Amino acid sequence: MSETDRGAKADRIRHLLETEGEAVEANTLGFNQGRYESVADLEDYEALKDEARAIKEDAIERLPELIDEVTETVEENGGTVYLADDAADANRYIRDVASEKDAGRVVKSKSMTSEELEVNDALAEDGVDVVETDLGEWVLQVADEAPSHIVAPAIHKSEDEIAQLFNEQFDPEEPLETAEELTMFARERLGELIRDADVGMTGANFITADSGSIMLVTSEGNARKSAVVPDTHVAVAGVEKIVPSVEDLAPFIELIGRSGTGQDITSYISLLTPPVESPVVDFDEPDVAFADRNDDRDFHLVLIDNGRMAMRDDEQLRETLYCIRCSACANSCANFQSVGGHAFGGETYTGGIATGWEAGVHGQESAAEFNDLCTGCTRCVNACPVKIDIPWLNTVVRDRINREGDDGQFEFVYEELVPDEEPGGLDPQKRLFGNYETLAKLGSATAPLSNWMAGLGPVRSLLERVVGVDSRRDLPEFQRETLREWYEKRGSRVDPIDADREVVLYPDTYTNYVDVDRGKAAVRVLEALDVHVRIPDVGESGRAPLSQGLIATADEQASRVYAALAEHIDAGRDVVVIEPSDLAMFRREYENLLPERSFERLRDGSYEILEYVYGLLENGGDPTELRDGGEGPPIAYHAHCQQRTLGLDRYTTAVFDDLVYDVVESDVECCGMAGSFGYKREYYELSMDVGERLAEQFTDPRAEDRLVVASGTSCEEQLGDLLDRDAVHPIEVLDPRSRLR
Amino acid sequence: MSVDPGSAPERFEAALADLDVPVTYTDPAGFDRTLETIAREPAIGTSLPFPSVSLPDWVDDDPTPASLDSAVTGITAASIGIADYGSVVLPATAAGSEQVSLFPDLHVPIVRAEDVVADMSTAIARLGPDLRDGGSAIVATGPSATADMGALVKGAHGPKDVHVVVLETRGESDE
Ligand code: SF4
Numbered sequence: 019m020s021e022t023d024r025g026a027k028a029d030r031i032r033h034l035l036e037t038e039g040e041a042v043e044a045n046t047l048g049f050n051q052g053r054y055e056s057v058a059d060l061e062d063y064e065a066l067k068d069e070a071r072a073i074k075e076d077a078i079e080r081l082p083e084l085i086d087e088v089t090e091t092v093e094e095n096g097g098t099v100y101l102a103d104d105a106a107d108a109n110r111y112i113r114d115v116a117s118e119k120d121a122g123r124v125v126k127s128k129s130m131t132s133e134e135l136e137v138n139d140a141l142a143e144d145g146v147d148v149v150e151t152d153l154g155e156w157v158l159q160v161a162d163e164a165p166s167h168i169v170a171p172a173i174h175k176s177e178d179e180i181a182q183l184f185n186e187q188f189d190p191e192e193p194l195e196t197a198e199e200l201t202m203f204a205r206e207r208l209g210e211l212i213r214d215a216d217v218g219m220t221g222a223n224f225i226t227a228d229s230g231s232i233m234l235v236t237s238e239g240n241a242r243k244s245a246v247v248p249d250t251h252v253a254v255a256g257v258e259k260i261v262p263s264v265e266d267l268a269p270f271i272e273l274i275g276r277s278g279t280g281q282d283i284t285s286y287i288s289l290l291t292p293p294v295e296s297p298v299v300d301f302d303e304p305d306v307a308f309a310d311r312n313d314d315r316d317f318h319l320v321l322i323d324n325g326r327m328a329m330r331d332d333e334q335l336r337e338t339l340y341c342i343r344c345s346a347c348a349n350s351c352a353n354f355q356s357v358g359g360h361a362f363g364g365e366t367y368t369g370g371i372a373t374g375w376e377a378g379v380h381g382q383e384s385a386a387e388f389n390d391l392c393t394g395c396t397r398c399v400n401a402c403p404v405k406i407d408i409p410w411l412n413t414v415v416r417d418r419i420n421r422e423g424d425d426g427q428f429e430f431v432y433e434e435l436v437p438d439e440e441p442g443g444l445d446p447q448k449r450l451f452g453n454y455e456t457l458a459k460l461g462s463a464t465a466p467l468s469n470w471m472a473g474l475g476p477v478r479s480l481l482e483r484v485v486g487v488d489s490r491r492d493l494p495e496f497q498r499e500t501l502r503e504w505y506e507k508r509g510s511r512v513d514p515i516d517a518d519r520e521v522v523l524y525p526d527t528y529t530n531y532v533d534v535d536r537g538k539a540a541v542r543v544l545e546a547l548d549v550h551v552r553i554p555d556v557g558e559s560g561r562a563p564l565s566q567g568l569i570a571t572a573d574e575q576a577s578r579v580y581a582a583l584a585e586h587i588d589a590g591r592d593v594v595v596i597e598p599s600d601l602a603m604f605r606r607e608y609e610n611l612l613p614e615r616s617f618e619r620l621r622d623g624s625y626e627i628l629e630y631v632y633g634l635l636e637n638g639g640d641p642t643e644l645r646d647g648g649e650g651p652p653i654a655y656h657a658h659c660q661q662r663t664l665g666l667d668r669y670t671t672a673v674f675d676d677l678v679y680d681v682v683e684s685d686v687e688c689c690g691m692a693g694s695f696g697y698k699r700e701y702y703e704l705s706m707d708v709g710e711r712l713a714e715q716f717t718d719p720r721a722e723d724r725l726v727v728a729s730g731t732s733c734e735e736q737l738g739d740l741l742d743r744d745a746v747h748p749i750e751v752l753d754p755r756s757r758l759r
Numbered sequence: 760m761s762v763d764p765g766s767a768p769e770r771f772e773a774a775l776a777d778l779d780v781p782v783t784y785t786d787p788a789g790f791d792r793t794l795e796t797i798a799r800e801p802a803i804g805t806s807l808p809f810p811s812v813s814l815p816d817w818v819d820d821d822p823t824p825a826s827l828d829s830a831v832t833g834i835t836a837a838s839i840g841i842a843d844y845g846s847v848v849l850p851a852t853a854a855g856s857e858q859v860s861l862f863p864d865l866h867v868p869i870v871r872a873e874d875v876v877a878d879m880s881t882a883i884a885r886l887g888p889d890l891r892d893g894g895s896a897i898v899a900t901g902p903s904a905t906a907d908m909g910a911l912v913k914g915a916h917g918p919k920d921v922h923v924v925v926l927e928t929r930g931e932s933d934e
Pocket of ligand 1: 277340341342343344345346347348370371401402403404405406408
């Protein structure tokens with residue numbers, strides 16, 4: 019990306035932060051809170067997710083067969099099925115239906131698939147009046163704006179803005195003010211429009227092959243009216259919406275509302291088997307009893323391929339087809355909470371999974387613009403009801419975009435920073451962050467000169483100009499003596515023969531070259547618990563290149579790390595990791611990079627440092643040498659997002675509890691720094707805005723005087739910038755030699 | 760919610776309370792009087808498939824678009840109640856029960872006590888054969904609602920209020 023592009027991107031993000039950020043934040047945080055509460059009530063949430071996932075896996079596997087089956091069933095019921103290759107094909111068909119019906123007006127309930135088709139524009143070309151009946155969608159239609167969320171399309175608009183819009187557009191006798199007044203106004207007006215509509219159009223959340231039913235998840239009732247008032251119903255849906263049978267719907271009914279808006283269930287789950295038996299509501303014949311009517315209803319199911327069958331054949335993008343469009347990935351995304359879907363979406367789809375959808379239905383370019391907004395924090399992973407690894411999908415698409423990149427126009431000084439496995443034309447910013455290990459080695463070897471250089475104005479502005487490292491960020495300071503060098507000189511204080519256990523402490527790049535103190539603290543704490551520690555020469559986990567979408571490099575590094583650690587695992591040594599994002603590599607991402615058995619061995623043999631300490635204490639380890647809450651300060655603790663996704667944060671809290679520390683814990687999704695993200699000039703402000711939610715919690719009177727403790731290095735950096743107080747790793751608090759207050 | 764202890768009817772009641780949906784119990788003898796206290800006139804309805812009760816005569820049971828338009832209350836049968844969620848399953852009929860349950864401001868679903876099942880999967884398993892037979896149904900939970908205008912408002916397109924009537928028939932068999 020050029021400097022100008024970067025500036026333009028930063029401007030656009032700033033604009034959205036200012037104009038839409040507040041409303042998006044309030045709404046998504048509300049949805050998210052609701053989700054946490056609602057899934058906590060579910061007896062077996064994990065089992066339900068597994069069931070949902072299995073149904074989707076099976077359905078997509080058998081898709082061609084299910085398409086045939088549903089076609090047969092619907093046609094037996096008296097409806098018509100049209101399988102459209104692409105948007106133009108679908109629109110042509112829908113326009114034909116409308117013109118056959120001589121339709122003056124089509125009423126439509128919200129459907130992302132119809133947004134994908136842009137069917138409203140297509141119908142308008144024939145002079146058909148298309149009316150959105152979902153209130154949020156109607157607001158956008160009146161305002162002539164695009165949706166910013168897949169479930170709540172007008173999420174970025176406040177009550178006041180809507181009131182102003184309606185008052186300007188419709189000039190009501192009494193100006194509208196409250197949500198209640200706005201809703202009733204819309205209800206009345208849309209009610210009139212639905213009454214004399216000729217065609218009703220809906221999407222479909224699910225379609226059952228065995229009965230030919232469509233399931234619609236709604237709260238307002240507009241989909242029901244749109245489907246039953248006119249005599250013609252057109253449902254549009256991507257082919258991936260088909261499931262084998264009615265019974266398969268049950269887990270989705272229980273998951274979809276919870277995952278999206280955080281409701282246990284939405285007001286209406288419509289299970290319509292069209293053409294439905296319900297009578298047409300014809301206000302031209304107001305006195306004909308419904309029971310006396312004999313309606314000939316017309317139903318068209320338009321199934322859309324538009325790239326989906328090709329996604330099915332694409333080993334990586336296939337997962338996208340499991341998506342049930344619940345929006346949990348958007349709501350749980352800290353960046354989305356700040357800027358919303360207008361920054362986070364392509365032509366149609368928004369939020370976490372949008373990259374997969376856009377790459378699949380509109381092509382990679384439309385995903386490129388917002389793909390980098392995914393920092394790989396993984397907060398969406400546990401939120402997704404069908405267990406899609408959304409960060410991995412984003413990484414894959416990022417890698418593909420990199421490979422298409424501009425042909426080497428930046429190949430000058432950075433050439434040596436490009437790993438061999440990657441294309442030469444790679445964006446220099448991605449090279450820099452993707453190859454952080456090389457930089458750290460160099461920086462440490464030349465410290466303190468390197469630190470002094472990095473602090474110089476001209477160097478900073480060059481860094482900003484060429485690689486987009488924001489000059490408002492302090493750069494990490496490299497230590498002359500690395501953790502490994504220190505330990506080699508110092509030697510072990512616990513004899514392997516007396517030791518209860520043997521540990522291989524993984525020297526992640528940051529701990530080894532920059533935050534050496536937390537590495538030393540880890541050694542002392544482990545030794546205080548009678549553990550013999552080794553710190554072998556192991557390279558970077560691959561996290562840095564992976565976060566830039568350099569999968570081949572990450573793959574290479576993963577193999578090297580595994581090779582270096584396998585021998586220790588064989589010897590019965592436990593691998594202990596300080597940096598949560600590196601542990602997450604071992605436990606999650608390596609599944610995509612290593613042979614299955616290797617992955618499993620490393621996963622099962624490695625532990626997060628506090629998880630390990632917890633285990634030692636639980637197994638009779640003697641904590642007396644550790645610094646406890648009596649000596650240590652009260653703590654404000656922020657767990658790393660990947661650590662929370664893996665369910666590891668509770669060990670830190672439990673150890674603090676055992677040692678009677680007084681702890682206040684943050685509950686935001688992410689600190690906003692997310693590795694290199696917060697250093698990037700185009701994202702600096704977004705990163706700080708996300709961080710603001712964390713800063714608020716730690717500047718609260720309950721937390722403001724506490725020692726700030728964070729598990730991740732980038733969280734520590736971010737907290738330092740946000741609070742002007744230094745943050746430390748939990749292990750440094752427990753260190754017997756700690757002086758921290 | 761699903762972790763609440765108690766029998767299906769108890770949980771049904773608790774879930775409805777969470778939704779702010781009133782529920783009234785009645786038996787065939789008290790049925791008409793119960794409806795009188797709940798419904799606001801004009802009221803419309805579709806005939807009930809339960810042997811022991813039928814709609815009282817002040818309820819227009821042969822609705823038309825015109826009566827749909829003027830009715831304040833709509834009364835329809837629910838085939839299933841779902842305890843975990845406080846939902847009622849409303850089968851669509853050619854007589855217009857879908858419309859009657861949707862257009863008026865107040866919807867009064869009538870569910871028999873013995874049709875209250877514990878959970879969603881039981882309800883959907885029961886619905887499977889109906890849907891494969893060409894039937895349609897709505898799983899309705901509380902009134903229609905929207906938050907699109909900046910705050911939660913009831914009655915976005917459908918009813919603003921729902922009042923569930925549980926009919927205790929003690930062993931009455933299906934028609
Ligand atoms: S990817 Fe998962 S969380 Fe995101 S919208 Fe799809 S189903 Fe929901």
